[in-house]
Amino acid sequence: MASAIKIGVSTCLLGEKVRFDGGHKHNRYITHTLGQFFEFVPVCPESECGLGIPREAMRLVGEVDTPRLVTNKTHIDHTDKMLAWAAGRLDALENENLCGFIFKKDSPSSGLYRVKVYNDKGQPVKTGRGLFAAAFTARFPRIPVEEEGRLHDPVLRENFIEQVFALKRWREVLAEKKTMGKLVDFHTREKLLFMAHSPKHYREMGQLVAGGKKLNVSDLYDRYEGMLTEALGLRATVSKHTNVLMHVLGYFKKQLSGDEKQEILELIGIYRSGHLPLIVPVTLLNHFVRKYSQPYLSVQTYLNPHPLDLQLRNHV
Numbered sequence: 001m002a003s004a005i006k007i008g009v010s011t012c013l014l015g016e017k018v019r020f021d022g023g024h025k026h027n028r029y030i031t032h033t034l035g036q037f038f039e040f041v042p043v044c045p046e047s048e049c050g051l052g053i054p055r056e057a058m059r060l061v062g063e064v065d066t067p068r069l070v071t072n073k074t075h076i077d078h079t080d081k082m083l084a085w086a087a088g089r090l091d092a093l094e095n096e097n098l099c100g101f102i103f104k105k106d107s108p109s110s111g112l113y114r115v116k117v118y119n120d121k122g123q124p125v126k127t128g129r130g131l132f133a134a135a136f137t138a139r140f141p142r143i144p145v146e147e148e149g150r151l152h153d154p155v156l157r158e159n160f161i162e163q164v165f166a167l168k169r170w171r172e173v174l175a176e177k178k179t180m181g182k183l184v185d186f187h188t189r190e191k192l193l194f195m196a197h198s199p200k201h202y203r204e205m206g207q208l209v210a211g212g213k214k215l216n217v218s219d220l221y222d223r224y225e226g227m228l229t230e231a232l233g234l235r236a237t238v239s240k241h242t243n244v245l246m247h248v249l250g251y252f253k254k255q256l257s258g259d260e261k262q263e264i265l266e267l268i269g270i271y272r273s274g275h276l277p278l279i280v281p282v283t284l285l286n287h288f289v290r291k292y293s294q295p296y297l298s299v300q301t302y303l304n305p306h307p308l309d310l311q312l313r314n315h316v
Helices: 028-036 079-094 131-139 154-174 180-197 199-210 217-233 238-252 258-272 279-291
Strands: 005-010 038-043 058-062 067-071 101-103 115-118 124-128 145-147
Touching: 005 154, 028 038, 038 079, 067 079, 079 131, 131 145, 145 154, 154 180, 154 217, 180 199, 180 217, 180 238, 199 217, 238 258, 238 279, 258 279
Parallel strands: 005 038, 005 101, 058 115, 101 145
Antiparallel strands: 058 067, 115 124
16 A cells, blocks of 8 residues: 555544543454554544543433434533534544544444434434444445444454455545546456455446446546445355356466366365355465466455455454
């Protein structure tokens, strides 16, 4: 990468004592593992909007789509204060060129999924979203987001981090002059990655690029970015990965020996059955790419989409 990959992170996850009780929720995976590759932009909505540390605990009340942020005991409504602060903070974050955001789960300001919203009878409904998280996703719908708790799921973790790296590569294309040639070059390198997430988007993006000369280049880039975001937002499954692996194998049909072909087919089959991590067949295919000097595959990001140290393809 030509420059640092910036992602936003709820401040308490970095070990900072900014929570309502003066504590933190340090997440060592974020700081120790992801911290090797990402530059963090910390955000704590409650403390940054002036509510102090420590402070009275708060919760969301009212309608799920338009909840109010109210303190638990004194029932002070901080909604307007939070939203006013959020508007300015989002303006500042737009200049940070973020490629992702990791939010604190269950937070009435930063929770992304299943946040409790209490009705007028005091009963919680776990279908809400924190005020700041909702404002962020509305303002930046094409930036990948995730909650720290869901990073324990290897599939969700890989999908999120893969999106972050892909968006960074795309941002580097956007930093240059927009041309058809540069878009074609980017799409060529990313095609198999798109196929692994959504064969439908893979086909549609190919059609868009093929007919790109009919469109204004700025409109073309914008439509392409929207499709890129949609495609990578869909999870890559074992079935879709298997399809891509077989597609890659097809490039070697005139080069592999009988034993080599049998070996890779066996590995793909074991992976498909759920008894082998994806990294194993991918490693062998990378070996064949180097051994047989396959130029098209040598530039495919699918075969090396993120640093091996992250071990994202090592799970079964």
